[in-house]
Amino acid sequence: MKTIFTALALTMAISLSGWAQHPGRQDGGGTHQQKANDRLAKLKEEAAAYYANADSADYGVRYRFKYKYNKAHGLTYEEDRMVLIRPEITLEMSYEGLAEDRWRINHPDSRGGDPSLAYHLTPSFHFYYPATDRLVETYRIISEEFKLSDTTCGNKWDISTEEKKIGDYNCRKATLEKDGRTWTAWFTTDLPHRGAPGTLTGLPGVVLEASDADAEVLWTFNGLLSNEPDSKLYIKFPDTFSSIPVENFPKIVRLCALSNNNHLQSAGVMNMRPGNYPEKYLPSTGIHALNIDNPIAR
Amino acid sequence: MLFKRHCLTLAAMTLMFMTAGVFSARADYNANYYDYATMVGNVTAKLRTYLKAHPGHTTDSLRTSVLPTLSDGPVGKASDLTSPRKKKLTPAKLYEMARRSSLIFGRMEYNESFKTDSAYKTASAVALTSDGICATNYHVVADVVLSGALGRTDKNDLARFLMDCDGNVFPVTGILAVDPLNDWAIIKVDPCGQKLTPAPVGGDVPVGTPVYCLASPSQAHFHFTDGMVSNLTRTTNKRTGHTTYILEITSDYAVGASGGPIFDECGNLVALVSSTISIYAQPEQYRNFQMAYKQTVPVFLFKEYFK
Numbered sequence: 163m164k165t166i167f168t169a170l171a172l173t174m175a176i177s178l179s180g181w182a183q184h185p186g187r188q189d190g191g192g193t194h195q196q197k198a199n200d201r202l203a204k205l206k207e208e209a210a211a212y213y214a215n216a217d218s219a220d221y222g223v224r225y226r227f228k229y230k231y232n233k234a235h236g237l238t239y240e241e242d243r244m245v246l247i248r249p250e251i252t253l254e255m256s257y258e259g260l261a262e263d264r265w266r267i268n269h270p271d272s273r274g275g276d277p278s279l280a281y282h283l284t285p286s287f288h289f290y291y292p293a294t295d296r297l298v299e300t301y302r303i304i305s306e307e308f309k310l311s312d313t314t315c316g317n318k319w320d321i322s323t324e325e326k327k328i329g330d331y332n333c334r335k336a337t338l339e340k341d342g343r344t345w346t347a348w349f350t351t352d353l354p355h356r357g358a359p360g361t362l363t364g365l366p367g368v369v370l371e372a373s374d375a376d377a378e379v380l381w382t383f384n385g386l387l388s389n390e391p392d393s394k395l396y397i398k399f400p401d402t403f404s405s406i407p408v409e410n411f412p413k414i415v416r417l418c419a420l421s422n423n424n425h426l427q428s429a430g431v432m433n434m435r436p437g438n439y440p441e442k443y444l445p446s447t448g449i450h451a452l453n454i455d456n457p458i459a460r
Numbered sequence: 461m462l463f464k465r466h467c468l469t470l471a472a473m474t475l476m477f478m479t480a481g482v483f484s485a486r487a488d489y490n491a492n493y494y495d496y497a498t499m500v501g502n503v504t505a506k507l508r509t510y511l512k513a514h515p516g517h518t519t520d521s522l523r524t525s526v527l528p529t530l531s532d533g534p535v536g537k538a539s540d541l542t543s544p545r546k547k548k549l550t551p552a553k554l555y556e557m558a559r560r561s562s563l564i565f566g567r568m569e570y571n572e573s574f575k576t577d578s579a580y581k582t583a584s585a586v587a588l589t590s591d592g593i594c595a596t597n598y599h600v601v602a603d604v605v606l607s608g609a610l611g612r613t614d615k616n617d618l619a620r621f622l623m624d625c626d627g628n629v630f631p632v633t634g635i636l637a638v639d640p641l642n643d644w645a646i647i648k649v650d651p652c653g654q655k656l657t658p659a660p661v662g663g664d665v666p667v668g669t670p671v672y673c674l675a676s677p678s679q680a681h682f683h684f685t686d687g688m689v690s691n692l693t694r695t696t697n698k699r700t701g702h703t704t705y706i707l708e709i710t711s712d713y714a715v716g717a718s719g720g721p722i723f724d725e726c727g728n729l730v731a732l733v734s735s736t737i738s739i740y741a742q743p744e745q746y747r748n749f750q751m752a753y754k755q756t757v758p759v760f761l762f763k764e765y766f767k
């Protein structure tokens with residue numbers, strides 16, 4: 163009897179000790195869940211504040227971008243890009259930014275996001291205004307927004323009668339001489355408004371596929387994107403641009419591209435801005451981190 | 461009584477002579493033993509004076525000038541570098557010569573809590589020219605380069621400096637070229653009216669070549685170790701296409717030696733200290749340490765910047 167009482171007393175003591183050390187686990191991790199919910203709420207709050215004056219796209223087109231950037235070593239770069247489309251403006255950017263946001267929303271209790279997404283991100287943005295043919299290229303390094311160019315696009319496309327089907331959409335062929343390459347684009351009018359990857363703008367429809375004559379630079383259609391209540395397709399033109407002269411941009415992007423995480427952490431530049439928006443992950447510079455011997459613009 | 465007094469006097473005199481002899485002998489030895497810790501301790505006062513006279517040579521001015529001064533091309537002429545020696549030296553002779561080219565890298569900052577400034581050692585470096593061009597690791601100056609490139613400042617970060625084995629202090633005034641992937645940086649210091657002792661710059665060294673490291677790991681200032689070249693490796697990143705070159709050695713060094721020089725038997729600079737890689741039998745738990753090998757930056761990478 164004495165042994166049973168002793169055993170019971172010991173069991174109770176151990177249980178109480180365990181409870182004292184992890185009081186939040188009593189309801190199956192309720193405190194942990196609460197913290198995750200708080201983080202998610204904060205994330206949404208930050209997003210709402212950051213995107214307060216942003217437009218929302220009607221829909222988006224997702225592309226797989228392939229680029230034979232180094233002929234000497236036979237290396238190809240790939241990245242998921244997307245074009246977000248409204249009648250008056252389109253935005254071409256990395257899809258990984260959106261994927262990262264959606265990943266965070268679906269995994270609010272995880273830290274740091276999915277690094278494999280940000281790893282391939284090129285934080286370049288092309289804002290295109292079809293009515294005026296204006297194309298603005300911006301680039302984000304951590305929280306610094308650089309305006310790289312603001313020009314009239316002026317692409318002189320030669321539209322042919324050749325047609326083919328991409329997915330469910332009827333497309334027409336168009337060609338263009340630009341940047342020392344001969345480009346072929348397949349665009350459709352089955353989808354509303356206008357949209358095109360990169361600087362291949364100006365066609366009267368939505369480009370679903372584009373490549374140069376040597377098949378070294380290629381955008382292939384990879385599906386449509388729709389607004390989701392928790393993760394809208396925002397078209398956010400930067401509120402302000404960096405005061406750093408844009409002439410310094412090539413050096414900055416190269417330094418950030420080649421430096422590793424330890425370098426960036428030691429410089430304290432990762433903690434320049436609190437919060438998560440605009441997307442706060444390591445400043446992967448995607449295409450700019452490459453040792454390019456075959457530039458897109460020859 | 462008189463005899464006793466004489467004895468006491470004799471004993472006292474003997475003791476005096478013996479003590480004087482000991483101190484005299486110690487004074488002789490002192491010439492061969494260096495009080496580097498005091499030298500580093502004196503840097504604060506020297507830099508304080510320097511910064512008063514040169515208020516434009518702070519770390520923030522270094523940051524501001526990073527992008528304008530950073531070069532993708534040559535930073536000097538090949539003739540600016542000291543030609544390699546051909547005669548092999550004894551380790552003792554090599555140490556004496558190389559010690560003058562090896563430098564301590566440090567920073568001085570203002571501590572808000574203690575309301576005082578202080579200079580301390582963080583890494584190592586080596587002199588390449590007598591007028592103040594030196595080499596170290598990129599990771600030693602990366603914080604200045606990146607924060608400067610992105611327009612950040614830190615008023616409490618007062619200065620970066622080099623110090624030679626005699627305690628002379630040379631404030632860093634520019635970062636001339638960097639290679640983040642291969643971990644080297646060429647920097648410029650104010651020689652403050654003196655001439656630095658540049659290391660003769662060697663070339664390729666095959667595996668098996670005896671080498672010496674003369675750097676300043678942790679508190680072991682100007683520490684001299686020997687070894688040999690144990691491997692030469694080249695890696696091209698399949699995603700980015702960039703190639704990194706590593707010269708592995710067995711010569712010992714540790715944290716604080718970053719950027720310090722590696723010499724061949726003739727006293728020629730053949731590499732810079734970069735990092736150590738530790739190998740564990742159970743790497744997931746960092747248990748059962750087995751060996752550490754040393755990765756250095758081969759000299760040809762930054763020698764190319766002198767044409």
